[in-house]
Every structure is written in C-alpha cells, then in structure tokens.
Amino acid sequence: MLRQKLLLLLLLLISTKTLLAQNPLVTHMFTADPTARVFDGKLYIYPSHDIVPPKNVKAPRFCMPDYHIFSLEEGITLKDHGPILDQNEVPWGKKNTYGMWAPDCIKKENMYYYYYPAPPKDESSFRRIGVGVSKSPTGPFKWEKNYIKGISGIDPGLFIDDDNKTYLYFGGGQDLFVSQLKDNMKEIASKPIKIQGLPSGYKEGSFTFKKDGIYYFTFAHVFPQEGYTIGYATSDNPKGPFTYRGKIMDNISNGTNHHSIVNYKGDWILFYHWWDISGYNKLRSIRADYVTFMKDGTIKKVKPTLRGIGTAIIGDTIHMDRHSDIVNAKVDFVGGNEPTGWMVSNTKMKSSVRFNRVNFGKGEATKIKARIACGQRIASFEIYIDKLKGQKIAEFPVEYTGGWNTWKTIETNLLEKTTGIHDIIIVFKSEWNVDKIANLNWIKLE
Incomplete structure (x- = not known):
C-alpha cells in the first residue's frame, strides 16, 4: 500500500515541470542535499535525487540513481538542466547501487569541477569521491576514470580561499576531515586531517564559507534526543581548529538535513531539504530561506517557511499558499488534478493571505489570473498591495467551478497601473454566514 501511494505521488510530481523559488523549490521530482553556488552572478543548485524504490530494491532505504542541475532564471523560476550523471556511468563505480549521495560543484580558473560520492566497484571503501570537469556550470562534464586517491567518505564540500588554495571537506560519522587539493583539482596535496573543535555526535554534510574574515564551517549534526540539526563553528583558519557556535536550524521532523549557505545578490540564503510533499523522509524536497547574521558574527536560527526566497515578477506563478502571512484561513494539501503542493483553504469573510516581494516592473501588467476551486458562488475576493486598506488593484467574483x-x-x-516591488494581499468577501468561499492555488500577473 505504501509503495502504491508513493508511486502515485511520483506520477503526480512528474506531471508538472513548474519549478519555483517558493518552498519546496522543486516539485516535479524529489531532490535533497542542495549545494548552492553563485557563478558569475547566477545561482545554481547541485542536489541529489531521491526516487521511489524500484521493485527489486528493498525498502525502506535511500534510492538515489543520478544527479540533476538547477539554475535560477528570471524572478522566482528555476530551470532543470536534466540528468548529468547516472549511477551506471560512474567509471569506477558499482552498478545499480542507488547510492549517488550529496554532490558539490566549484569554479576555478574558468573551469567547473563537480565532486560526488559513489560506492566503488573495487569495494575499497563505503564511498569514494570522484570528480568531473566542464567548461560550463551545467555540463556536460568529463568524468575522471578513477576516484580521488587518498580519501574516502561522503559529502564532498569544496572551498577556495582568497589565496586560491582549494580545500576538500568530507566525511560522515563521529569525525569530519579536510584535505588541500592540488592545482589540478583532481588530487590531494596534503593528507586528510581531522577537523578539531567540533561537538561529539554523528556529523556529515560539511559546507564552508568565509564572511568578514571569519571561516564558517557548517555541518549536519545529530543530537541523540533531537535528531538531525544544522550546526556551525568558526575559525580564523580554513583547516581549523574551530569553535562550535550552535545551531543554524533545529531538527525538522524525523529524518536527515543537509545544506549550503551562499550570498546571492546581497542576501545570505540557507538551502536545505524536507519531505513535506511526500510525507516520507527518504523522498525529500529542497528548500531555501534567508539567513540573518548578527553584529557579532553569530547566525540567527533559521525557521523553515513556505514562502521561500526571491522576488516574483510578471509571468511567475505565485503560489499564495507559500504565504508571508495568513489570517482566518488555512493551508491544505491541494486536491483534484492540480500539480502536487498546497492551497489556501477554509476562507471566510475577511480572510486574507499575503505574499511579499512582487515586482510589477514598469507597469507592463494589465491583467491577473487566479486558479480557484469553488462549490458555490456567493462571494468574491479582492487584491490589494502593501496593506489591507491599501490600493486595490483587482477584484474577482467567485465562480462555481464544479x-x-x-x-x-x-x-x-488590473484596476490600476502598478509599478515597482510590492506585497500582494488577497482579501476574501462574502455574506457572513458563508463558511467556505473558495480554495485558491495561485495567481499570475500578465
């Protein structure tokens, strides 16, 4: 029964190619372990890929057959560049292991280096780390015939310092490690050393960045009574020793978390994963939320949101369920033949929902669309900008949809020409004795 439900859910996910920077970021497939990178001002995401276990694979277990690459296009729309490496294309890897875990990609001297773990066919280790090289951040990559000698483990994380030295962080277990790479990016220049100063407990998912002269070493950390969290430590040296500073994100439900943190157009963003679409912690979906640094360099704990990141533009599908604020209404899993996700429901007289940061540009938008489901027609909803009693830009009579x-x-x-960036607020109206006005999935400026 569980397998049938998961297969049905997967078919629903495949039915749409809409990819938005509203959480979760990707809904047409399951993705996890997002490493985000900014290359030449553009945001790219390098995640792993979960699938429903095939019949010949014993569940429950992670089933991860290949890698995809995503990039942020205009507004809040992500582009899927498709699969770049299948498990059976790894030159040195075992076949049909479904073990393509968290990857990373880094740019150095106009070349892009993609690092990934996989089970080796020589069975010399649980995981080895391989690398591919490309002239483009989205590939195609030329895959090295052998794994990187002298290291073994999972979760490769790359960091290039100001002096152009490159460090490879890796490992999963009680200890994490770092090794400097040679200039060719394919061999280690120094033996791996253990990262000092980290708290005890299981750790994985190393990701390092530098801000204001401080090296931030971030990692997934399991507390016995809590489960996976995202923690961080700081140092004045990329190899440590580090000082543990606390958690960036608490445990969210019962399963893994894996992350990256990048600065994109002046905003620091945490990328991570959850499984709120599938309801199953081995079918995960990548997400993103903003990070706040305090004056002393510490990181304010991030709380997961549905709103996510980015500024919507004309033509973007704005899912109102990924709201910034909601009053007297609920968010439920969407029903009917809609793409997998959520909807605004249980709307009543004066229910409202807000979505922040929508760019109307120079006023090119002339109309607005809304996707609704309704079992009656004694109601309407109005759209305002910035505040509840602000400028009204649209009004919809509620239609019976069946x-x-x-x-x-x-x-x-649109009732008014609108320019610039504004919040959108939708207000539902009806007679006071109406208990359900309409279910709302999305709106779109055109």
Missing part, C-alpha cells in the same frame, strides 16, 4: 476539488483559471483586468 466543486471544491474542481479547478478553474479565471482572470480579470
């Missing part, structure tokens, strides 16, 4: 899980796209003209 039922609360039967969806229809409706549209109306």
Whole structure:
C-alpha cells in the first residue's frame, strides 16, 4: 500500500515541470542535499535525487540513481538542466547501487569541477569521491576514470580561499576531515586531517564559507534526543581548529538535513531539504530561506517557511499558499488534478493571505489570473498591495467551478497601473454566514 501511494505521488510530481523559488523549490521530482553556488552572478543548485524504490530494491532505504542541475532564471523560476550523471556511468563505480549521495560543484580558473560520492566497484571503501570537469556550470562534464586517491567518505564540500588554495571537506560519522587539493583539482596535496573543535555526535554534510574574515564551517549534526540539526563553528583558519557556535536550524521532523549557505545578490540564503510533499523522509524536497547574521558574527536560527526566497515578477506563478502571512484561513494539501503542493483553504469573510516581494516592473501588467476551486458562488475576493486598506488593484467574483476539488483559471483586468516591488494581499468577501468561499492555488500577473 505504501509503495502504491508513493508511486502515485511520483506520477503526480512528474506531471508538472513548474519549478519555483517558493518552498519546496522543486516539485516535479524529489531532490535533497542542495549545494548552492553563485557563478558569475547566477545561482545554481547541485542536489541529489531521491526516487521511489524500484521493485527489486528493498525498502525502506535511500534510492538515489543520478544527479540533476538547477539554475535560477528570471524572478522566482528555476530551470532543470536534466540528468548529468547516472549511477551506471560512474567509471569506477558499482552498478545499480542507488547510492549517488550529496554532490558539490566549484569554479576555478574558468573551469567547473563537480565532486560526488559513489560506492566503488573495487569495494575499497563505503564511498569514494570522484570528480568531473566542464567548461560550463551545467555540463556536460568529463568524468575522471578513477576516484580521488587518498580519501574516502561522503559529502564532498569544496572551498577556495582568497589565496586560491582549494580545500576538500568530507566525511560522515563521529569525525569530519579536510584535505588541500592540488592545482589540478583532481588530487590531494596534503593528507586528510581531522577537523578539531567540533561537538561529539554523528556529523556529515560539511559546507564552508568565509564572511568578514571569519571561516564558517557548517555541518549536519545529530543530537541523540533531537535528531538531525544544522550546526556551525568558526575559525580564523580554513583547516581549523574551530569553535562550535550552535545551531543554524533545529531538527525538522524525523529524518536527515543537509545544506549550503551562499550570498546571492546581497542576501545570505540557507538551502536545505524536507519531505513535506511526500510525507516520507527518504523522498525529500529542497528548500531555501534567508539567513540573518548578527553584529557579532553569530547566525540567527533559521525557521523553515513556505514562502521561500526571491522576488516574483510578471509571468511567475505565485503560489499564495507559500504565504508571508495568513489570517482566518488555512493551508491544505491541494486536491483534484492540480500539480502536487498546497492551497489556501477554509476562507471566510475577511480572510486574507499575503505574499511579499512582487515586482510589477514598469507597469507592463494589465491583467491577473487566479486558479480557484469553488462549490458555490456567493462571494468574491479582492487584491490589494502593501496593506489591507491599501490600493486595490483587482477584484474577482467567485465562480462555481464544479466543486471544491474542481479547478478553474479565471482572470480579470488590473484596476490600476502598478509599478515597482510590492506585497500582494488577497482579501476574501462574502455574506457572513458563508463558511467556505473558495480554495485558491495561485495567481499570475500578465
């Protein structure tokens, strides 16, 4: 029964290619372990890929057959560049192991180096780390015939310092390690050393960055009574020793977490994963939320949101369920034939939902569309900008769509020409004795 439900969910996920920087970032497939990088001002995401276990693979276990690459295009839209490496294409790897765990990619001297762990066919270790080289951040990559000698483990994390020295962090267990790489990026220049100063307990998912002269070493850390958290430590040296500073994110439900932190257009962003779409902690979905640094260099703990990151633009599908604020309404898993995700539901008289940071540009938008489901028609909803009693830019009469899980796209003209970046607030209206006005999935400026 569980397998049938998961297979049905996977078919629903495949039915859409819409990829948005609203959480979760990707909904047409399961993704985890996101390493985000900014190359030449553009954001790329290098995650792992979860799938429903095939019939010949005993569940429960992680089933991860290949890697995809994503990039942030205009507004909040992500692009899937497709699979770049299948498990059976690893020159030195075992076949059909479904063991393609967390990768990373780094740019050095106009070349891109993609690092990944895989089970080796020589069975010399649980995981070895391989590398591929490309002239493009999205490949194709030329894969090295052999794994990197002298290291073994999972979760490769790369860091290039100001002096152009490159460090490879890796490992999973009680200890994490670092080794400097040679200039060719394919061999180690020094024997691995254990990272000193970290708390006890299981650790993995190393990711290092530098801010204001401080080296931040971040990692997944398991507390016996809590489970996976994201922790961090700081140092004045990329090899440590480090001083543990605390948690960046608490445990979210019962399963793994794996992350990266990058500065994109002036904002620091935490990328991580959760399994709130599948409900199963081995079918994960990548997410992102903003990070706040305090004046003393410490990191304010990040709380997961549905809103995610980015500024929506004209033409973006704005999922109102990934709200910034909601009043007198709920968010439920979407029903009917809609793509997998959530909807705004249980709307009543004066229910409202806000979505922040929408860019109207120079006023090119002339109309707005809304995706609704409704079992009656004695109601309406209005759209304001910035505040509840702000400028009203649109009004929709609620239409009967055939039922609360039967969806229809409706549209109306904008009442006012609007420019610049604003919050959008949708306010539902009806007679006071109406208990359900409409279910709302998304809106779109056109």
